[in-house]
Amino acid sequence: xxxxxxxxxxxxxxxxxxxxxxxxxxxxxxxxxxxxxxxxxxxxxxxxxxxxxxxxxxxxxxxxxxxxxxxxxxxxxxxxxxxxxxxxxxxxxxxxxxxxxxxxxxxxxxxxxxxxxxxxxxxxxxxxxxxxxxxxxxxxxxxxxxxxxxxxxxxxxxxxxxxxxxxxxxxxxxxxxxxxxxxxxxxxxxxxxxxxxxxxxxxxxxxxxxxxxxxxxxxxxxxxxxxxxxxxxxxxxxxxxxxxxxxxxxxxxxxxxxxxxxxxxxxxxxxxxxxxxxxxxxxxxxxxxxxxxxxxxxxxxxxxxxxxxxxxxxxxxxxxxxxxxxxxxxxxxxxxxxxxxxxxxxxxxxxxxxxxxx
Numbered sequence: 001x002x003x004x005x006x007x008x009x010x011x012x013x014x015x016x017x018x019x020x021x022x023x024x025x026x027x028x029x030x031x032x033x034x035x036x037x038x039x040x041x042x043x044x045x046x047x048x049x050x051x052x053x054x055x056x057x058x059x060x061x062x063x064x065x066x067x068x069x070x071x072x073x074x075x076x077x078x079x080x081x082x083x084x085x086x087x088x089x090x091x092x093x094x095x096x097x098x099x100x101x102x103x104x105x106x107x108x109x110x111x112x113x114x115x116x117x118x119x120x121x122x123x124x125x126x127x128x129x130x131x132x133x134x135x136x137x138x139x140x141x142x143x144x145x146x147x148x149x150x151x152x153x154x155x156x157x158x159x160x161x162x163x164x165x166x167x168x169x170x171x172x173x174x175x176x177x178x179x180x181x182x183x184x185x186x187x188x189x190x191x192x193x194x195x196x197x198x199x200x201x202x203x204x205x206x207x208x209x210x211x212x213x214x215x216x217x218x219x220x221x222x223x224x225x226x227x228x229x230x231x232x233x234x235x236x237x238x239x240x241x242x243x244x245x246x247x248x249x250x251x252x253x254x255x256x257x258x259x260x261x262x263x264x265x266x267x268x269x270x271x272x273x274x275x276x277x278x279x280x281x282x283x284x285x286x287x288x289x290x291x292x293x294x295x296x297x298x299x300x301x302x303x304x305x306x307x308x309x310x311x312x313x314x315x316x317x318x319x320x321x322x323x324x325x326x327x328x329x330x331x332x333x334x335x336x337x338x339x340x341x342x343x344x345x346x347x348x349x350x351x352x353x354x355x356x357x358x
Contacts, residue, residue: 034103035103038096038099038103039100041096042097045089045092045093046089046093049085049088049089050085052085053081053082053085055143055145055264056078056085056264057078057081058145059145059263059264059265060074060078060081062145143262143265144265145264145265145266146265146266148191149188149189149191150188150189150358151186151187151188151189151204151358152187152189152356152357152358153184153186153187153356153357154183154184154185154186154187154204154206154249154354154355154356154357155183155184155354155355155357156181156182156183156184156330156353156354157180157182157183157352157353158180158330158351158353159176159177159179159180159181159350159351160180160181160210160211160212160348160349160350161174161179161212161350162174162212162338162346162347162348162349163333163346163347163349164344164345165345165346166344173214173215173216173229174212174214174215175213175214178211178213179212180211181208181209181211181332181350181352182208182209183206183208184206184207185204185205185206185249186204186206187202187203187204187206187249187356188202188203189201189202189253189358190202190203191268192252197257197259197268197270198254198255198256198257199253199254200252200253200254200270201252201253202249202250202251202252202253202277202279203248203249203250203251204249205247205248205249206247206248206281207244207245207246208244208245208246208247208281208283208332209242209243209244209245210242210243210244210245210348210350211240211242211243212240212243212338212348213239213240213241214229214239214241217231217232217235217236217239218230218231218232218239219236219239219290219292220239220241220290220309222307222308222310225341226310226339226341226342226343227309227310227339227342232294234294234296235294235295236292236293236294237293237294237295238291238292238293239290239291239292240291241288241289241309242287242288242289242290242291243285243287243288243311243338243348244288245283245284245285245286245315246283246284246286247281247282247283247284247315248282248283249279249280249319250279250280250281251277251278251279251319251320251321252277252278252279253275253276253277254276254277254278255270255273255274255275255276256273256274257269257270257273258270258271270325271325271358272325273325274324275322275324275328276320276321276322276323277320277321277322277328278320279318279319279320280316280318280319281315281316281317281319281332282314282316283314283315283316284313284314284315285308285311285312285313285314285315287306288306288307288308288309289304289305289306289307290303290304290307291303291304291305292305309339310340311338311340312336312337312338312339312340313340314336315334315336316334316335317332317333317334317335317336317348318332318333318335319331319332321354323354323356326355326356326357326358327354328353328354329351329352329353329354330350330351330352330353330354331349331351332349333347333348333349333350334347334348334349
């Protein structure tokens with residue numbers, strides 16, 4: 001039903017734009033232009049009120065199915081809702097007819113802005129806040145009774161490093177403060193159980209950017225299918241390898257939520273609630289680049305070398321987060337090696353903060 005409303009809004013807005021473009025050629029008949037819009041609005045009023053009635057009836061049926069009301073009470077509520085919507089149609093069309101009559105009996109340019117007609121949650125007027133005579137309002141838009149799936153943007157960043165076979169993390173050849181990661185993406189969250197929000201299935205897509213900065217004036221060298229660290233011939237101001245991945249994260253999210261119930265809809269909210277997410281990700285390496293900054297005879301040089309450096313094409317790993325509300329601690333670990341076919345295996349590891357901005 002929400003889709004139908006969106007289409008109706010787009011149709012009317014498109015009509016307004018066409019009318020606005022043609023207005024330069026009909027400056028001598030502005031009132032005719034406004035009257036045509038109002039005539040179109042009358043049909044839209046009927047459609048929207050009927051759609052709102054359908055949403056209310058659906059909500060009543062949901063309450064009946066849950067045993068909150070009896071069949072007699074449900075029938076009574078449906079009749080009352082239908083009566084209200086019928087009166088709404090009658091009154092709103094009367095307002096439009098009165099405005100049309102007002103425009104017909106006055107000269108062009110008459111300022112009828114003392115009152116606005118609400119159509120489809122859109123106001124017809126000529127004030128500065130409207131577009132082509134229309135001002136969008138969302139308060140009349142019917143809500144879906146139960147939204148089992150929601151979506152939000154995901155943003156994460158923090159420290160990055162590598163777990164190397166036979167070495168402890170303390171002996172890592174990469175700088176702890178300088179090696180960082182960044183992740184941005186979009187996620188959908190679907191309630192697993194029909195009548196409980198204790199478990200949610202979260203999935204989407206993300207861009208992961210993992211950076212590694214070598215210590216001791218070293219840089220990355222790829223030779224004979226091996227990627228190693230070697231000392232640079234000049235004093236390096238910066239050496240950094242950046243690996244960009246496009247991945248599909250999948251998590252099961254656990255935690256309490258608050259149920260918000262209204263007459264025509266209900267929602268589960270996890271705002272200001274504790275939550276735990278466990279899962280993983282899989283995707284592709286879409287780019288690898290090394291950046292070097294140094295000086296030669298006083299000249300500053302920046303090299304950006306784009307090649308694969310034998311990095312793995314397919315990436316996959318484990319990830320999880322512990323959060324309160326929209327902010328949490330986030331960790332991820334690549335099960336796939338950073339460099340393929342290496343004598344010594346290295347796996348990327350990240351720890352930082354995560355924002356689920358729903």
